[in-house]
Amino acid sequence: MNESDAMTQTALEPNDTARQPTSALPSTARVVVIGGGAVGCSVLYHLASMGWADCVLLEKNELTSGSTWHAAGNCPNFVGSWTMMKIQSYSTKLYRELGALVDYPMNYHVTGAIRLAHSRQRMEEFRHVEAMGRQMGVEFQEMSNREMQDIYPFLETHDLYGGQWDPLDGDIDPAQLTQALAKGARDLGAKIVRFCPVTAVEHVQDEWVITTPNGTIRAEYVVNAAGYRAAELGRMFGRDVPCVSLAHQYLITEPIAELTARDTKLPLLRDPDSSYYLRQEKDGLLLGPYEKNCRAHWVDASDPMPDDFSFQLYNDDLERLEWYIEDACARVPLLGTAGITRVVNGPIPYAPDGLPLIGPMPGVPNAFEACVFTFGIVQAGGAGRLLAEMIVEGETESDSWAVDPRRFTDHVDQAYTTAKAIETYSHEYAMHFPQIQWPAGRKAKLSPLYDRLAAAGAEFGSYGGWERADWFPKNDADRRPADSYDRQHWFNTVGEECRHVAAHAGILELTGFSRFHLKGDGAADWLASLVTGNLPRVGRIGLVYFASAKGKVLTEMSATRLAEDEFLLITGAGAYWHDRDLLNGYLPDTSDITLTDTTRDYATLLVTGPKSPAIIAAASGLSTAQADFPWLSHQSCQIAGCRVTAIRVSFAGEAGWEIHCDMADVVAVYDAVMAAGAPHQLGHFGMLALDSMRLEKGYRSWKSDLTSDYTMLESGLGRWVKFDKDDFVGRAALQAEHQAGSQRQFVTLTLDDPVDGNADPFGEAVYLSVVQCDGVDAGLVVSSGYGHRVNKSIAMAVIDKDKLASANQITVTVLGRPRAAHLVPTHVVYDPNNEKLRG
Numbered sequence: 001m002n003e004s005d006a007m008t009q010t011a012l013e014p015n016d017t018a019r020q021p022t023s024a025l026p027s028t029a030r031v032v033v034i035g036g037g038a039v040g041c042s043v044l045y046h047l048a049s050m051g052w053a054d055c056v057l058l059e060k061n062e063l064t065s066g067s068t069w070h071a072a073g074n075c076p077n078f079v080g081s082w083t084m085m086k087i088q089s090y091s092t093k094l095y096r097e098l099g100a101l102v103d104y105p106m107n108y109h110v111t112g113a114i115r116l117a118h119s120r121q122r123m124e125e126f127r128h129v130e131a132m133g134r135q136m137g138v139e140f141q142e143m144s145n146r147e148m149q150d151i152y153p154f155l156e157t158h159d160l161y162g163g164q165w166d167p168l169d170g171d172i173d174p175a176q177l178t179q180a181l182a183k184g185a186r187d188l189g190a191k192i193v194r195f196c197p198v199t200a201v202e203h204v205q206d207e208w209v210i211t212t213p214n215g216t217i218r219a220e221y222v223v224n225a226a227g228y229r230a231a232e233l234g235r236m237f238g239r240d241v242p243c244v245s246l247a248h249q250y251l252i253t254e255p256i257a258e259l260t261a262r263d264t265k266l267p268l269l270r271d272p273d274s275s276y277y278l279r280q281e282k283d284g285l286l287l288g289p290y291e292k293n294c295r296a297h298w299v300d301a302s303d304p305m306p307d308d309f310s311f312q313l314y315n316d317d318l319e320r321l322e323w324y325i326e327d328a329c330a331r332v333p334l335l336g337t338a339g340i341t342r343v344v345n346g347p348i349p350y351a352p353d354g355l356p357l358i359g360p361m362p363g364v365p366n367a368f369e370a371c372v373f374t375f376g377i378v379q380a381g382g383a384g385r386l387l388a389e390m391i392v393e394g395e396t397e398s399d400s401w402a403v404d405p406r407r408f409t410d411h412v413d414q415a416y417t418t419a420k421a422i423e424t425y426s427h428e429y430a431m432h433f434p435q436i437q438w439p440a441g442r443k444a445k446l447s448p449l450y451d452r453l454a455a456a457g458a459e460f461g462s463y464g465g466w467e468r469a470d471w472f473p474k475n476d477a478d479r480r481p482a483d484s485y486d487r488q489h490w491f492n493t494v495g496e497e498c499r500h501v502a503a504h505a506g507i508l509e510l511t512g513f514s515r516f517h518l519k520g521d522g523a524a525d526w527l528a529s530l531v532t533g534n535l536p537r538v539g540r541i542g543l544v545y546f547a548s549a550k551g552k553v554l555t556e557m558s559a560t561r562l563a564e565d566e567f568l569l570i571t572g573a574g575a576y577w578h579d580r581d582l583l584n585g586y587l588p589d590t591s592d593i594t595l596t597d598t599t600r601d602y603a604t605l606l607v608t609g610p611k612s613p614a615i616i617a618a619a620s621g622l623s624t625a626q627a628d629f630p631w632l633s634h635q636s637c638q639i640a641g642c643r644v645t646a647i648r649v650s651f652a653g654e655a656g657w658e659i660h661c662d663m664a665d666v667v668a669v670y671d672a673v674m675a676a677g678a679p680h681q682l683g684h685f686g687m688l689a690l691d692s693m694r695l696e697k698g699y700r701s702w703k704s705d706l707t708s709d710y711t712m713l714e715s716g717l718g719r720w721v722k723f724d725k726d727d728f729v730g731r732a733a734l735q736a737e738h739q740a741g742s743q744r745q746f747v748t749l750t751l752d753d754p755v756d757g758n759a760d761p762f763g764e765a766v767y768l769s770v771v772q773c774d775g776v777d778a779g780l781v782v783s784s785g786y787g788h789r790v791n792k793s794i795a796m797a798v799i800d801k802d803k804l805a806s807a808n809q810i811t812v813t814v815l816g817r818p819r820a821a822h823l824v825p826t827h828v829v830y831d832p833n834n835e836k837l838r839g
């Protein structure tokens, strides 16, 4: 390829349209959407389609003038996350119908796409995603090298393992898509005002007052759909949106005779291992790499974001792409025969994990975000529907935690966002292997115990930004993970940690729990009206569950009842802002009830195992009998002269105590417990061992097996739903489901050992394994792993009740390979009668 043919990119002239607003600014609207790219227009269209026509979109410049106008327009269904696949497959279906639906024909080429595999692991990823796609009607197909060449004759395949075909991939004209959505919205009665930048917002008496140079508009709800300007707009709400603009480039070649001669467009080609996409654009080719060392713009005062960057591009920078261009030319030699006619280098907004923000604006009432889209063209349709559902119905059909803005909490600043975003961009097509976390943005939240644990050899993981020990390698050579879905080399060490806890005792720091201190007259009644079950008695601790109005699982907290109207509510580190906003959202404006966030004030140590009673007694100076207070109760005592609260619980399923102390005291308390534990072989263990042990006990994990995809009853939480108590959120829906019978059922399965490979099923967040009854897809694994105390792979799943009832054989598909599975009727694989737990 002759790179000197590349055009030097100059900014396009801004649209000539007059800079006055294109229509009068209404004085009120139910929802104001700020930003007229593909996403904002889709939100408006879906609000109007759901009957909310009294909505207004305000656009600073012309529609599409942000990132939308220059996008390559690729629309894949393939994506490793269940939530994202739902969003994208809804979009591609909508786009196939949209032209006719809104009477706005557009260029949408459904060419299909080939994805290449350079390794066995990549083929395994494809098989896994294929099984997941089948669950939502997206049909991927495995391809041999020969099959790929049959439909893509210009492809070199000698070094490939094969590939995958997505028949419904393709490319759409992003500007036409946006205009079609805008037309659809307008036809339904919604309004769009262009050249109307929002300059300030204010929340006045339950209403938003939105200021523009053309006047103000009042609204019940506001949506930030400002694309790469989302952080600028967010600041008007007092919110730091985690967003950075990276420079993403693609190049387009001159026409190629072989393509001109064809009567069908070539399928899209993605080479995830080399990290680029390549597709036909008119009679030329369009190549877009996700390169290492990409460039972030506008991150500090030395490089401020211009007030207006509408319809503009960065200068092209092909040097960064050299390796990728050469690699693509070797893969498709036809590419190397043509000169470059155009380079597009534009701002692509990135959140730290590369997924968009779709959902409630953290800490801000009646405000939502639909911004920071890295793949906003293919995601616009699904995102618009999701957000409209959230606003109109108050909840969504399926769980959307993967894109919920509250997943990033108080440790996420600009430096963190930039570091993680660059890492994510350069791994855009990388495989996400289970139990592996990438290194950027680490050590965001450290407990005072971090150095002690590091000195003890801990390998850490990040949990809601908090560093917690994952496992304790025996030597440094063991630290590097393998790029593989197979069991990692730490499998045996983690197993030893579990067995040590079961035989003796183990200690794990769990600092970072989200904590809320609830107090005041009426606090118990208020809490009881929210949770589905009963509250614990004073002096006791219990699990409480919050459901949505439709009875879906929102969250789980442990409630320690300190007094009649006083509770300590503890929840996962990652749930921090989600649960804070949930509780605050229900808090009455006028009452004596107070809710105090004490997350950063306290630390937690878990001491568990059969020798833990003796250790707690020795550390606290209590007699063994005094220290051995009943399971699910709590006591105050002193360790190392520090006041601690000891709670008799253990997520590991052994006798155990959670010791909660002031953050400042945790080192002294830890030292005292370690000294007391030395004669009892107290050892360290990590989060990986804890996860294995909680699976064996059937204990649940938030946003893994506790998600709003399923109701309380479908999630197997019926014993925490008390229909005989006064009303609670979700009661009517759960009562109706209880009477009619649930469609789906929570099951715990053990799996036969694998015949081929040794990967365990994985059901967390990124990929979901599929359960089949008699060979027919019946549901999904929601949580899974290996139980080291019982020597079995374990999977929790939610599956179709009728299929299960008539099933002769259950299998779980792991990386495309079926494994025989067996129901565990009690859901508890280890110590089903809780004898060890009670000590």
Ligand SMILES: Cc1cc2nc3c(=O)[nH]c(=O)nc-3n(C[C@H](O)[C@H](O)[C@H](O)COP(=O)(O)OP(=O)(O)OC[C@H]3O[C@@H](n4cnc5c(N)ncnc54)[C@H](O)[C@@H]3O)c2cc1C
Pocket (backbone or CB within 6 Å): 034, 035, 036, 037, 038, 039, 040, 058, 059, 060, 061, 062, 063, 064, 065, 066, 067, 068, 069, 070, 071, 072, 073, 074, 075, 196, 197, 198, 199, 225, 226, 227, 228, 229, 233, 247, 248, 249, 250, 310, 344, 345, 346, 347, 348, 349, 370, 371, 372, 373, 374, 375, 376, 377, 378, 379
């Ligand atoms: C080179 C390149 C190629 C890409 N290729 C693809 C692809 O193939 N497929 C894909 O899915 N994605 C692709 N993308 C990403 C895609 O372009 C973006 O994800 C998408 O355009 C984001 O749409 P949006 O509506 O969220 O944001 P934008 O299109 O940026 O729209 C935001 C709008 O908000 C307006 N605005 C901002 N502040 C205010 C304010 N204060 N008041 C009023 N209005 C305001 C802006 O003017 C702008 O019009 C690509 C990106 C780049 C850079």
